[in-house]
Amino acid sequence: MGWLSARATIDRNHMTSSRRLREGFIPLAILESTAAIPLRRQLYNWFLRAIAEGRLRPGQRVPSTRRMARELKVSRITVLWAYEQLTAEGYLQTARGSGAVIARSIPSPVGSDRMRTTGAARPPGRKVQVSRQTAKLLRLGEEQTLPITGAFRNTPALDLFPRRAWSRLVSRRARRSSPRDMGYGDTMGEPVLRAAIAEYLGTVRGGRCDESQVMITAGSQQAVQITLRALLNPGDRVWVEEPGYPGAHRALLMAGCEPVPVPTDAEGLIVERGVQRCGSARASYVTPSHQYPLGMTLSASRRFQLLNWAQRADAWLIEDDYDSEYRFGSKPISSLQGLDSDGRVIYIGTFSKVCFPALRIGYLLLPHSVVAAFRAVREAIDIFPPTLYQQALADFIREGHFARHIRRMAAVYADRRECLISALERHFGRSVAIVSATGGMHLVALLPRGMDDESTAARLRAAGIACSALSACCLERPRQGGLILGYGGVATDQIDEAVRRLARIAQPQGRDPRHVPSRGRGDS
């Protein structure tokens, strides 16, 4: 086989063959003339790998360019290029008169006396060490992969977003962008967007702020992450609502914090239970406007209990206001931040629900006292957010599209919610109980006690119906399982059919036979 196989198709078996090498010989340099990579570069790459894998050893002679070209059936120019590059980078050295050898300065790879596998795969038996936090996240299980749209993924009505107006604004900003818009931006985010948000929060949400307190983030998830990094230490305990938002659980684990589940009731998080469980927690993560996933509003008295606790315990309150824009039949309610006279509330908002998730824009509204800390964390994490989308979003808000879209969507979601509730009643009868607030874009259907929601949700996902289990929001075993059904992205005329399919798959068998069409009747 000598110097072989030029222009042969690639043969991975040959590449990984484990024959021992004789000094002065290179058994295979397989070049592929059809590949995107030039032959000279393929030859160069082959040498690097052969050295890395111990197939070529320091001091070993390599054939002359002339012989190499002949054996590989390639032009000598090709071989010369590769040899020159290898020499320039220090992999080959040319001793006067005696031809080139693999550089003697290169140490033999560890374990090079045994032939090693090619490829970046770890050798069998090596245990890959990931961080402790990551190991915990991996034990949580992978985030379920859900279809991007359709019943009952918890997304907004993406097809009703004013795409034309939006793309016009994006194009305009892209067209007009100057070198200044392309360089390093403000760590806190584009001033024009921060001003628009400060104005919006002050007007609509009773927030108290100026733009110097607003930091733009990559959605609410990054906002939570930055908050934990800035204010909490690994090992700190943090109240979370039970059930609560799994994204917050993940963020807490990632930051090395310990989530403390605090029970909720119709008024939201039960503050005194939190105090009983862990009065010395360093923070509480809450969704006061629209509890995730159950949808209730944190009551006025609980708000003040929470603020009082935070003040006494010197703790932080992380207010995640992820979808408060949509409330049917009532005005947007005030934020916890608006009641905070002590600089303890970190307020988080996002455009993922009111605009669309792929925008990746959320924001933090910070007490003045911690702005510098958050800025320092942001510098270390990702420096600043991308510019163009921020500018386009500022235009979208300032030119009135945003307010118009919210108004329009509130009516759409109220319809979809009504429609989903009647379909659930029609197809499930009394076998599910509906927990639904007067806002948002999802509701929870509680399953009969004893019925496992996670396996039900898995069965539904396998059938192409996106939904998640209430248990996935719980750190403790819930008394009753449920399905979280997003209706934001499902048109009213699709809801009935989707619920019919849902019922067929999820219906506890034999419980309500009227609503369980048998399989095999052709309606698959």
Added chain:
Amino acid sequence: MGWLSARATIDRNHMTSSRRLREGFIPLAILESTAAIPLRRQLYNWFLRAIAEGRLRPGQRVPSTRRMARELKVSRITVLWAYEQLTAEGYLQTARGSGAVIARSIPSPVGSDRMRTTGAARPPGRKVQVSRQTAKLLRLGEEQTLPITGAFRNTPALDLFPRRAWSRLVSRRARRSSPRDMGYGDTMGEPVLRAAIAEYLGTVRGGRCDESQVMITAGSQQAVQITLRALLNPGDRVWVEEPGYPGAHRALLMAGCEPVPVPTDAEGLIVERGVQRCGSARASYVTPSHQYPLGMTLSASRRFQLLNWAQRADAWLIEDDYDSEYRFGSKPISSLQGLDSDGRVIYIGTFSKVCFPALRIGYLLLPHSVVAAFRAVREAIDIFPPTLYQQALADFIREGHFARHIRRMAAVYADRRECLISALERHFGRSVAIVSATGGMHLVALLPRGMDDESTAARLRAAGIACSALSACCLERPRQGGLILGYGGVATDQIDEAVRRLARIAQPQGRDPRHVPSRGRGDS
């Protein structure tokens, strides 16, 4: 003063006045008719704040809507709206026949017997606790705020970026975006961009990969951060080059890791010195193609020493390949990742230098064995990167703009570098020594021993000349200070003048008077 001052201009002194309240009275409700916020909302907000600050107490009577409207000189509808909203949210309660009172279920704020200040500022004397990592970052000092463009900020030539082609691609993608492009995207990034990057790396950089190993990040800073989170624990020690990249120092501090400075020489990081200092480090962060800031290339033998060390110590190698695309007079050299047959190299690339920073797109090339771990971390950190820019960048690469831009810029930067070197020689003579590699878009001018580079850089920045001090890249005191001068963004015809100004400000006084034009001669 009773119920007063409606439609008066806002008067913060009054708002924060600390008079004690009598039961049944609300001293001031200052509404501003000219504000963007409707009067009814202003009144509602005023109530919330008064409750939060203890100026209105649980059980306290509030005036009738009629009286309130009269005293405030506003319509009764305005007051009714506010009272209804406050009642709906649980802040007011109406006892039959006896008018409205502040809800008795609301607990008094902590310390409500003393009047508290308004505003979200912390009360005087409260020490704000930030996390330990953040406190360390704050001690590093704020990232210097540099002008976005101009001499000698280390940015690419933003004015030479093909903005028209780029904005065309962005607009096209924005126009054609479907609901699918607006929903939740792949945690690893858009497949179309990952495929384009995998192809590019395989062809040009000798990387070995397929797209399943590529994760899109928000620039290289986030790539480093995700890597540290996924693989290392707080307290782990990590080799860094000395001098090295300050962004990496920040990322390590943020992750709670301890950077171990390892000296460098003309061949890059001195591996045996690393072993002496801390052979049991868990990782090494390196810039093998073009050391930051000094510009040398990690030699072939050091590469293998490093790989061997990593294998013996079971450590990770974090290869930051931030600007290897620009090498003048030689081909792009192979990456460390291309030599790794053991799955230990985490390769980081970025488009901040080859395209522009405001894009916020970088990437990780991962061993297969850790893809799941990185994915889990990303879910917890910010879920996925924004979609549109990824798609536009994929088009930019696939349609040949990227390769063309790199070719064009390499020539431009080579020119600018030559020009900067001659200007430095002209204006500084021998008082600075130039450390310059054959690539990149910055160089280092070493100052005479004993001259303080940080105060010099600060003086320059005060004069509007962006540059950073070599000391800012050092964890230990460097033997010699220097200035890091970016030339990527400075047109050749501006370089001479910029260096002349630089010399006038930075020149060690009295050392080389020929090059120090006296001040006061009108050339300010």
